Amino acid sequence: MSAIVNSELIYKEKDLPLGSTRQMAQFESIKGTMVGGSRAIINIPNLRNGFLDTADAFVKFSVSTQLLGANLTNWAGGAANITNPDGVLLSAAGGVSLIRAVEIYSNSAIVARIDNSNYLSSILSVADSSLNSQDAASILAGNSFSQEGDLIGNSVCRTWGYPIADVTGTKDTISTMPTMTFCINSNILSFLGDGCMCPIFAIKNLQLQIEFESDVRVSFLGTKDAVTPAKNCTITGGTNTFSNVAYCAPVVTMDDSSMEAVIKENGFGSRNVMWSGVNHHVSVLQLSVAEQNATLDNLTKLVPANRFTSLKNITLGAFDSPEATGQIDLCIPRISVGSLQYRINGNEYPQQKIDTISKCVQNTIACYSTNSNSVGTTFMNSVGSALNYRQALPTGTQVLSARGVIGLSLETWSESDAVSGLDTTQSDTEALVSTNGATAISNSQLCFVSTYDTVYVVNAEGILSASYN
Amino acid sequence: MSVVSQDYKYAPEPEGLASRCYRTILPSENGTYGLGQRVLINIPHTHNGFINTSNSWLNVTMDIKGLTGNGITGNVCLSNIGIYSCIDQINIISGSTGLVQEIRNHQEIMALLLNNNSDRSAQLPNSVCAGTTPVVRTNLRQNNGLDVSGAGAIATQTYSIPMIGLMGAIKHLPVGFINQGLQIELLLTNSVTNIIFSKVGSATAVIGGGETTEFSFEYDADVVVVNDNSMRLIKEASSMGNSGIMSWSDTQMHCTTNTVTTAELNNTSTSFKQTLIGGVKPKSLLSIFHTGFGGSQKSGDPWNLYAYWSKDFRLRLGSQEYPPRFIETMAEAQSHLQDCLGQSAVTLYSSLADHNSSDLGSRQPAATAATTFTETGACGYNFENYVDTAQGIDTTGKQLLTDVSLVVSPSGATTNTIRAATYKRFAVIYSIAENGDFSVSY
Numbered sequence: 001m002s003a004i005v006n007s008e009l010i011y012k013e014k015d016l017p018l019g020s021t022r023q024m025a026q027f028e029s030i031k032g033t034m035v036g037g038s039r040a041i042i043n044i045p046n047l048r049n050g051f052l053d054t055a056d057a058f059v060k061f062s063v064s065t066q067l068l069g070a071n072l073t074n075w076a077g078g079a080a081n082i083t084n085p086d087g088v089l090l091s092a093a094g095g096v097s098l099i100r101a102v103e104i105y106s107n108s109a110i111v112a113r114i115d116n117s118n119y120l121s122s123i124l125s126v127a128d129s130s131l132n133s134q135d136a137a138s139i140l141a142g143n144s145f146s147q148e149g150d151l152i153g154n155s156v157c158r159t160w161g162y163p164i165a166d167v168t169g170t171k172d173t174i175s176t177m178p179t180m181t182f183c184i185n186s187n188i189l190s191f192l193g194d195g196c197m198c199p200i201f202a203i204k205n206l207q208l209q210i211e212f213e214s215d216v217r218v219s220f221l222g223t224k225d226a227v228t229p230a231k232n233c234t235i236t237g238g239t240n241t242f243s244n245v246a247y248c249a250p251v252v253t254m255d256d257s258s259m260e261a262v263i264k265e266n267g268f269g270s271r272n273v274m275w276s277g278v279n280h281h282v283s284v285l286q287l288s289v290a291e292q293n294a295t296l297d298n299l300t301k302l303v304p305a306n307r308f309t310s311l312k313n314i315t316l317g318a319f320d321s322p323e324a325t326g327q328i329d330l331c332i333p334r335i336s337v338g339s340l341q342y343r344i345n346g347n348e349y350p351q352q353k354i355d356t357i358s359k360c361v362q363n364t365i366a367c368y369s370t371n372s373n374s375v376g377t378t379f380m381n382s383v384g385s386a387l388n389y390r391q392a393l394p395t396g397t398q399v400l401s402a403r404g405v406i407g408l409s410l411e412t413w414s415e416s417d418a419v420s421g422l423d424t425t426q427s428d429t430e431a432l433v434s435t436n437g438a439t440a441i442s443n444s445q446l447c448f449v450s451t452y453d454t455v456y457v458v459n460a461e462g463i464l465s466a467s468y469n
Numbered sequence: 470m471s472v473v474s475q476d477y478k479y480a481p482e483p484e485g486l487a488s489r490c491y492r493t494i495l496p497s498e499n500g501t502y503g504l505g506q507r508v509l510i511n512i513p514h515t516h517n518g519f520i521n522t523s524n525s526w527l528n529v530t531m532d533i534k535g536l537t538g539n540g541i542t543g544n545v546c547l548s549n550i551g552i553y554s555c556i557d558q559i560n561i562i563s564g565s566t567g568l569v570q571e572i573r574n575h576q577e578i579m580a581l582l583l584n585n586n587s588d589r590s591a592q593l594p595n596s597v598c599a600g601t602t603p604v605v606r607t608n609l610r611q612n613n614g615l616d617v618s619g620a621g622a623i624a625t626q627t628y629s630i631p632m633i634g635l636m637g638a639i640k641h642l643p644v645g646f647i648n649q650g651l652q653i654e655l656l657l658t659n660s661v662t663n664i665i666f667s668k669v670g671s672a673t674a675v676i677g678g679g680e681t682t683e684f685s686f687e688y689d690a691d692v693v694v695v696n697d698n699s700m701r702l703i704k705e706a707s708s709m710g711n712s713g714i715m716s717w718s719d720t721q722m723h724c725t726t727n728t729v730t731t732a733e734l735n736n737t738s739t740s741f742k743q744t745l746i747g748g749v750k751p752k753s754l755l756s757i758f759h760t761g762f763g764g765s766q767k768s769g770d771p772w773n774l775y776a777y778w779s780k781d782f783r784l785r786l787g788s789q790e791y792p793p794r795f796i797e798t799m800a801e802a803q804s805h806l807q808d809c810l811g812q813s814a815v816t817l818y819s820s821l822a823d824h825n826s827s828d829l830g831s832r833q834p835a836a837t838a839a840t841t842f843t844e845t846g847a848c849g850y851n852f853e854n855y856v857d858t859a860q861g862i863d864t865t866g867k868q869l870l871t872d873v874s875l876v877v878s879p880s881g882a883t884t885n886t887i888r889a890a891t892y893k894r895f896a897v898i899y900s901i902a903e904n905g906d907f908s909v910s911y
Contacts, residue, residue, distance in 0.1 A: 006855040008855055008856065009855075015472075017474065018472065018473065018474065018477070051477070130590035130591075131589050131590040131593065132588065132589070132590045133590075148604070149589070149592075149593055149603065149604075197476045197477055199479070261471075261472055261473050262473050262477045265471055265473040265477070265478060266477075266478065266479045273479045274479065274480065274481045275479040275480060275481060276480075276481045276482040347491070349491070349492070350491070350492035350493065351491060351492060351493040351494070352493065352494045356528075356627040356629065357597055357627075358528075358597050358598045358627055358628050358629035359528065359629050359689070361594045361597045361598050361629070362526050362594075362598055362629045362631075362689070363492075365594060366524040366691065370523035370524060370639070371523065371524050371525070371526055371631045371637075372523070372631055372637070373582065373583060373586075373587050373591060373595055373599065373631060374582070374586050374587045374588075374591055374819065375591065376591055376594050376595075376631075377590045377591060377593070377594065378593060378594045379593060380593060380594060380597055381592075381593040381594070381596045381597060381603045382596035382597045382600070382603045383596070383603045385597060408492075409524065409691075410490070411490070412485055412486075412488045412489065412490040412693050413485040413486065413488075414524075415523075416485065417482050417483075418482055418483055418484065418485035418486075419481075419482050419483070419484050419485060420484070420485030420486075420488070453482070455481045
């Protein structure tokens with residue numbers, strides 16, 4: 001006879017939580033309106049008895065972009081006669097394409113920096129997002145929405161409204177896109193978005209800085225129409241204008257007796273308090289036209305600054321370079337190499353190269369979940385994803401956004417809450433890639449995303465720091 | 470006990486067990502294999518080693534050659550189950566103890582799981598890795614086309630597929646304890662028409678030939694090696710610390726097929742057909758699935774799931790009926806099926822089946838008809854007492870029968886038989902003895 005009572009048969013009421021209140025707070029930028037290239041600076045106060053529930057936190061911002069080009073969406077013919085409504089698309093990566101970098105400071109010292117945030121978010125999205133979540137993501141963050149799974153970018157005017165008739169007028173050569181608002185927490189907020197209960201009461205002078213994108217072609221692209229010249233939209237420049245920038249997070253405020261229990265449990269104010277998190281580092285290297293067009297078997301690229309105590313995984317995605325017509329989505333990762341292998345600490349990972357697209361997909365899934373036909377998700381599919389991608393000028397209307405990344409798990413016990421990544425602190429990381437093709441027109445931006453374990457420390461003086469190598 | 474909840478306790482994560490991991494490829498004994506051949510992949514004994522089977526997979530290369538027939542160009546499709554269609558059977562063999570796992574009718578099992586235990590999100594990576602169709606919205610999955618080039622050849626296809634059973638289980642496989650050798654045995658299908666099909670009727674195209682098709686296989690393994698102290702801790706935490714025998718629980722799935730004749734399918738008045746289901750009689754049967762596949766005449770996707778029974782479905786186990794009343798509609802059938810797969814809630818439904826493709830009474834089309842749908846009809850019945858406990862019903866010494874009603878289809882009589890497929894999912898216990906013998910019991 002079994003002595004175990006199954007959980008379904010154990011009837012208990014839940015324990016009462018610690019006395020507290022919870023409300024959504026909005027920490028606003030000290031600047032009201034700014035143009036691309038500027039930084040939003042958001043100070044997060046040292047709230048008494050306060051915790052930030054970062055699992056539900058996001059950055060909110062609005063953007064209005066004046067585009068320059070040809071055959072832009074406009075209403076020069078009047079409101080009832082919108083011209084070329086599908087001319088301008090937002091990148092399939094959505095609103096995160098407008099964010100260049102995120103930095104977090106404590107007492108004026110940097111705690112976390114995520115450069116190339118748009119690349120990072122886009123790579124992780126292709127690696128680990130699913131069509132099931134894409135529907136809501138299209139509303140929240142402007143990611144491409146697609147019933148068929150082709151995941152092309154969004155038509156700005158069909159999704160967010162008509163161009164704004166501002167002082168410059170709205171013409172086919174200059175047109176201001178409607179104001180779009182996004183709520184973003186796409187792995188770019190470090191510990192301010194990773195799910196911990198951030199003990200803001202114990203941290204002094206916490207500041208979030210967000211650097212916005214200045215090149216409009218990173219976020220917008222014109223629709224190629226080879227049949228009707230009047231619908232062939234090109235984008236040559238423009239200005240992003242940002243407003244309404246804020247960090248939004250639920251704040252849990254404890255009553256004094258509950259706070260006393262938490263302080264006693266953890267030792268805030270009397271000793272260092274530590275907790276674990278996961279962070280990302282982005283390195284961008286060039287794969288030149290000559291390298292792409294040669295047949296190279298073991299081209300070695302040194303992945304810089306990839307030294308961590310516990311490297312969980314490393315993911316490669318390649319991005320296109322800007323070109324004159326602005327008709328290419330610059331925020332979508334592809335696979336521009338024919339095979340990939342890393343050499344770390346003198347060992348090859350994996351022992352045999354990743355040299356087929358199906359191995360790329362399985363290795364990527366292994367970084368985030370089990371390799372099951374039921375639960376494995378990525379945005380790669382058999383129609384759009386391929387090795388040896390080469391940037392080319394579009395020849396017709398975009399019907400499919402080919403995507404691809406190569407992830408490699410380096411963690412032993414990924415399914416448990418234990419630190420078990422690879423120690424790379426004493427060694428360089430070399431990426432061994434092969435190339436095979438002769439059609440490249442631009443450099444390919446090889447973007448390596450390293451995901452690593454981090455320990456955050458709040459000392460007795462309330463200074464936050466991070467430790468990872 | 471502290472009153473402070475876990476969310477407000479701050480501590481860094483502990484270090485994992487001292488170990489290292491690496492990914493390597495285990496090749497098959499031969500380089501290439503033909504249709505109907507037997508593939509063997511040896512899993513080496515690794516000191517203090519484990520294989521993380523949930524993050525390991527099978528790499529497959531398929532080279533279809535010598536297709537013949539008129540009008541095949543542009544009309545050849547890979548089955549909706551992709552490259553899984555090339556494997557009839559997967560066995561795991563360990564030394565003198567023999568079969569640890571025997572999965573017959575592998576394609577039937579994968580057809581059921583891929584259509585009823587995955588969703589449109591999983592369909593994207595599955596299309597790359599297994600060659601299933603990339604179309605996510607509609608059920609017109611005959612669009613999974615393969616281009617036929619000169620001399621009836623199709624460009625070499627490469628796939629990486631997770632395996633079911635022991636080599637795709639949640640528990641790491643402790644190969645460091647198995648001293649008697651371990652082999653993956655794959656029995657390949659004997660006809661290329663079990664892998665590909667013509668999406669148009671026989672008047673336009675009929676696939677023939679393809680006997681020279683070649684395959685190659687390798688197991689892409691995620692290997693974990695721990696140090697001696699970690700191994701000692703693992704032994705202590707496992708049952709091996711007390712009894713000297715390491716054993717753990719898992720589940721397996723077997724499939725048995727029975728023929729339903731055209732005379733039975735074309736009865737003009739409703740008749741009931743009872744079928745005795747052979748195979749194992751496990752001590753803990755967790756669930757039963759039932760569906761049908763096309764007969765010997767090749768038309769349409771060979772791995773379509775036809776809910777061939779006209780209205781009523783029920784199981785008889787020993788002297789009892791399950792459920793007491795017949796399952797009479799496809800909605801009920803699908804609800805029972807989702808229950809078996811742990812998805813019985815509106816937010817958890819996960820299936821590629823829809824109301825267009827899973828009608829009761831569906832039958833294999835005539836060879837002259839074009840394929841219009843990937844059929845997904847199936848039914849299930851859950852015997853598991855508690856969620857995820859693997860506590861099912863004891864079937865030792867009991868006979869299992871399926872009971873279905875049959876009547877001729879309103880759209881006309883069928884010319885094809887049906888292979889009714891009944892699946893048993895049951896609990897097993899794997900054991901490794903002190904001398905390294907690996908065995909299974911159920």
